[in-house]
Amino acid sequence: MIGSGIPTTACTGLCGPLFVEFPYGYEGILNIIYVSLYVSLTAVALSTVFSITVAVLVGFNDFPGRGFVIALINTGMGLPSVVVGLVVLFAVSNQGPLGQAGFHLVFTREAMIMSQFVLATPVITGISLAAVTGVDDGIRDAAHAMGGRRLDVALVTIREARYGILTGVLAGLGRAISEVGSVLIVGGNIEGQTRTLTTAIQLEARQGRFELALVLGVVLVALVLLINGLLLKLGDRQIR
Amino acid sequence: MKGGVTNQAVTVADGLALSGVYHGFDDTDVLTDVSLAVGREEVLAIIGPSGTGKTTLLGLLSLFDDPDEGTVEFGGEDVWSLSERERLNVRRQIGMVFQEPHLFDGSVRRNVRYPLDIRRPWADRIRNWLPRFGHRSANPVVTEQLELVGLDDAASRHVSSLSGGEAQRVAFARALSYDPEFLLLDEPTSDLDPRNTAVIEDAIETARSRGVGVVIATHDMHQAERVADRTAVMLDGSIIEHGPTQQVFDDPTDRRARKFIDGELIY
Numbered sequence: 001m002i003g004s005g006i007p008t009t010a011c012t013g014l015c016g017p018l019f020v021e022f023p024y025g026y027e028g029i030l031n032i033i034y035v036s037l038y039v040s041l042t043a044v045a046l047s048t049v050f051s052i053t054v055a056v057l058v059g060f061n062d063f064p065g066r067g068f069v070i071a072l073i074n075t076g077m078g079l080p081s082v083v084v085g086l087v088v089l090f091a092v093s094n095q096g097p098l099g100q101a102g103f104h105l106v107f108t109r110e111a112m113i114m115s116q117f118v119l120a121t122p123v124i125t126g127i128s129l130a131a132v133t134g135v136d137d138g139i140r141d142a143a144h145a146m147g148g149r150r151l152d153v154a155l156v157t158i159r160e161a162r163y164g165i166l167t168g169v170l171a172g173l174g175r176a177i178s179e180v181g182s183v184l185i186v187g188g189n190i191e192g193q194t195r196t197l198t199t200a201i202q203l204e205a206r207q208g209r210f211e212l213a214l215v216l217g218v219v220l221v222a223l224v225l226l227i228n229g230l231l232l233k234l235g236d237r238q239i240r
Numbered sequence: 241m242k243g244g245v246t247n248q249a250v251t252v253a254d255g256l257a258l259s260g261v262y263h264g265f266d267d268t269d270v271l272t273d274v275s276l277a278v279g280r281e282e283v284l285a286i287i288g289p290s291g292t293g294k295t296t297l298l299g300l301l302s303l304f305d306d307p308d309e310g311t312v313e314f315g316g317e318d319v320w321s322l323s324e325r326e327r328l329n330v331r332r333q334i335g336m337v338f339q340e341p342h343l344f345d346g347s348v349r350r351n352v353r354y355p356l357d358i359r360r361p362w363a364d365r366i367r368n369w370l371p372r373f374g375h376r377s378a379n380p381v382v383t384e385q386l387e388l389v390g391l392d393d394a395a396s397r398h399v400s401s402l403s404g405g406e407a408q409r410v411a412f413a414r415a416l417s418y419d420p421e422f423l424l425l426d427e428p429t430s431d432l433d434p435r436n437t438a439v440i441e442d443a444i445e446t447a448r449s450r451g452v453g454v455v456i457a458t459h460d461m462h463q464a465e466r467v468a469d470r471t472a473v474m475l476d477g478s479i480i481e482h483g484p485t486q487q488v489f490d491d492p493t494d495r496r497a498r499k500f501i502d503g504e505l506i507y
Contacts, residue, residue: 138342142411145302146355147332147418160345 023212024191033219036196039109039187040177041227043116047124047176048169050117055128055165056154060140073129076122081115085182088115092186107188112196115182120172127171131164132157170228177224197223254315255279256301256334256422256453261310263296270296272477274310280421283444283454285468285485287461289500293477294457298424301455302336303327332359335415339427341407348402348410349395352382355418385413388443405436412443416452423447425456429463441467461501465489473497 058069090096092105092114105111135157143156158165180198187194189203197220204213257277264270270293278284286294299305300312303319311318314330322330343351356379357365386392389409399407408428415423425444429437444454444467458464464471464485471488473481481488481497492498 136342138338138340139344141304142336142338142342142344143354143358144304145331145334145336145338146358146414147328148358149328152358156344 023209028192029216029219031192032195032197032200032216033223035109035194036177036198036220037223039112039183039196040116040173043113043176044120044124044169044173046113047117047120047172051121051124051128051168051172052158052165054125055132056157059129059133060154060157070129073122073126077126079119079122081119081179081181082185084115084118085185088118088182089186107186107190107194109187109194111186112183112194115186116176116179119179119182120176123175124165124168124172127168128161128165131161131168134164135160166231170231173227173231174224177220177227255313256455257313258297258300258307259311259313261300261307261312263300263305263307263309270477271300271307274477274479276472276479276482277313278422278453278455280453281448281451282469283448283456283467285464285471286455286457286474287459287464287471287500288474290459292474294474295426296477297474298336298426298455298457301422302334302424303331332418333421335418335420335423337408337411337415337423337425337428339430341404341411343399343402343407343410343414346399347395348386348391348397348399349379349382351399351410352385352395352414352417353379355414356381359418381417382413385417386410388416388446389413390439405432405439408432409436409439409443412440416443416447420452422453422455425454425458427458428456429460430458437463461489473500475500 054073058066058073088111089106092098092103092108092111094100098105105114139160140153140157143153148156178198180202183189183194183196184199184202187196187199189195189199195203197216201213201216201220204210204216255277257275259275261271261274262269274293274297276284276286276297286297288294300307303312306312306320312320314333319327319330344354357368360368382395383392386395389412391406391409391413394402394406394410399410402410408431412428423444429440432440441463444456448454454467456464456467468485470483471481471485472479473488473492473494475496481492481494488497489501492501
């Protein structure tokens with residue numbers, strides 16, 4: 001049986017709200033949650049801005065290679081995270097372009113943000129593209145006919161497609177925050193600096209501390225639920 | 241001139257006009273040598289069978305497309321020779337109502353206010369997006385336009401709660417909210433019951449009395465007789481008859497126009 005004979009950290013006394021003793025203390029777990037949220041939310045926020053812009057540009061413009069770009073986006077949805085991690089690690093290493101340009105990003109949160117950005121972007125872009133191209137042409141025509149500029153028409157379209165775009169953002173966030181392969185490679189799972197919930201779960205599970213790993217898993221799921229709920233609430237606001 | 245009738249009205253100085261226009265899609269000609277103009281404070285009806293080019297003609301008048309040949313003129317100037325900014329100013333003096341209402345998701349108020357919002361400086365618009373500073377109170381312009389179409393008590397309703405006729409009336413109020421000089425109507429009442437049709441026709445009359453020049457494309461000849469000062473008959477992408485409405489209906493000069501008006505030309 002996996003883990004038999006390995007001491008666990010099950011709480012026998014008053015151990016705090018999570019009923020488990022953490023080897024790195026509650027400050028440590030708070031730091032892990034902070035790093036997870038900081039990295040994933042930053043990556044998804046940047047990716048959302050980028051993805052919506054790309055979705056609108058690709059959705060409403062005809063240009064040579066448009067089909068290829070769409071195929072690329074769809075292919076990107078299935079990118080293996082370990083491969084993304086490897087590519088980002090190379091890019092930020094001393095041999096890579098960013099390393100040679102003088103940036104010191106190996107085993108940093110910024111490198112983790114880069115890898116999560118790469119993973120989340122095709123998901124958010126692909127779903128947003130489907131959402132904006134699904135908006136009735138008549139809506140865009142109406143905005144244009146009333147004197148709207150290109151930006152006004154784009155904003156109306158984004159607003160009409162907001163539920164679909166929100167679905168894309170949630171899917172991208174799910175991809176980013178639950179990701180372990182690439183953040184492990186580019187972040188290095190350094191305690192207090194680049195350790196996230198997923199890399200901590202992986203570490204604790206490997207060390208046989210299943211209760212701890214499970215509690216961290218519950219925290220992760222609760223965070224995802226909370227963020228999804230908040231975003232859905234935001235998207236569901238009645239438009240005046 | 242090839243085909244079509246020579247159109248004296250194309251010289252309307254402060255009007256919106258097409259002059260010698262040819263236009264098509266995918267190597268198919270839709271409009272052939274069309275010349276037509278509407279002045280302020282008049283209603284011009286364009287009648288003709290479905291698929292004859294009425295919507296394409298309105299698309300050119302509303303500056304959605306530039307014509308393959310010929311000119312679109314506003315106040316005597318070729319609109320497509322203007323800069324983009326100048327053309328935007330022209331577009332903002334033309335309103336349009338489509339066959340479908342095409343309302344934005346949100347309240348009736350938001351829809352009628354939208355054209356006013358996009359004319360405001362960006363700083364104002366961004367401030368308006370912030371809930372704390374948002375304008376939730378009644379806007380007198382919005383109220384006035386909704387009164388015009390008999391929906392002054394509907395400002396807070398979500399568009400999904402409107403009937404088809406009410407939605408089209410909101411679309412009409414929205415197109416008039418920014419006080420355009422010209423209003424283009426593409427089969428605006430084709431899906432409406434007689435009551436809603438009457439409301440829209442009254443609103444057309446009110447718009448005309450305010451100085452708006454109205455172009456209405458319709459396949460309802462009775463509607464053209466009711467609302468239009470002048471009527472143009474379109475067939476196969478050309479204007480085949482054009483003149484004062486009563487003259488066109490009572491004594492058309494073109495044989496095909498006579499057949500169409502008499503209901504013998506069925507498409």
